[in-house]
Structures are given as C-alpha cells and as structure tokens.
Amino acid sequence: MAGGSAAELILFIAAIVIAASVAGTLTSEVDRVSDAISAKSLDVAGEIRADAEIVSDPGAQVYNRSGNENVTVHVRNTGASDLPAEAGEFDVILDGEYQTDVNVTTVDGDATWHRGDVIRVEFSSPGLPAGDHRLKLVVRGDEEVFRFRT
CATH class of the missing domain: 2.60.40 (Immunoglobulin-like)
Structure with a gap:
C-alpha cells in the first residue's frame, strides 16, 4: 500500500507542476495581449486627435x-x-x-x-x-x- 501512495503522490506533484506552468504561461500571454491592446489604443487615440x-x-x-x-x-x-x-x-x-x-x-x-x-x-x-x-x-x-x- 505504501507503493501506491508514493505513486499517487508523484502524480499529484506532477499535476501541480504542470498546472503551475500552464498558469504561468497563460498569465504572460494575457500580459502580452493587454500590452498590445494598450499600444493600439494609444495609436487610435492619436489618429482621432489628428483629423x-x-x-x-x-x-x-x-x-x-x-x-x-x-x-x-x-x-x-x-x-x-x-x-x-x-x-x-x-x-x-x-x-x-x-x-x-x-x-x-x-x-x-x-x-x-x-x-x-x-x-x-x-x-x-x-x-x-x-x-x-x-x-x-x-x-x-x-x-x-x-x-x-x-
């Protein structure tokens, strides 16, 4: 029974590591999209001011x-x-x-x-x-x- 608990513990740790890496990747991609939207909105605002x-x-x-x-x-x-x-x-x-x-x-x-x-x-x-x-x-x-x- 101890062998089964160790295997479950290893799988649980692996699942936590994978979930943390996916969350980190998603966070960095959301930051990139947010920066791109901010930059585009500044460009559009400049174009609106110039008419x-x-x-x-x-x-x-x-x-x-x-x-x-x-x-x-x-x-x-x-x-x-x-x-x-x-x-x-x-x-x-x-x-x-x-x-x-x-x-x-x-x-x-x-x-x-x-x-x-x-x-x-x-x-x-x-x-x-x-x-x-x-x-x-x-x-x-x-x-x-x-x-x-x-």
Missing part, C-alpha cells in the same frame, strides 16, 4: 491658379489637437504619384495649425493634363481624397 478635411471647392480653379502650374488646396484641422504646419506632417499623392516638394502655410500666418484653422497646401505639377484628377492627403493616418478637374 483634417479638404475644404477647397472642386468646382473652383485648383490648378495653375497663380500661373505657375501649382496645385493649391485648403485644408481645415478638424481634429482635437494642434499640429505643426510643416510639409513633413503630410503625405500628398496626386494621380498615384507621391509629391515631395510640398509647401504648407497657415492662412493666418501662424506656425502652428490650430484646431479649426485652415492651411494652404501647394506643390508644383508642371504639365498636368486636362481632365479629372485625384489628390490624396494623409495627415497622421487620416486620409482625405479630393477630386478635381483641370
């Missing part, structure tokens, strides 16, 4: 307005946070081509793009053919599409 709307009239002249073959659009900051009025804050894509030489100025002349303020986004596009065009503006994850005709 913009293109307010230019697509029926008005957007191309070659000043005679130097520039595309000029006006964009309002509709997000919850102020943003720097710098070209590095934007990705501008015209008809599928990424634009690198983008000038950004606030309409009121301030260096910061405050909530509710409008900026002027200009870039050179010499020889833009007549017809329909698609401008995509990305501001910190917020994407806006503007269609216009030349």
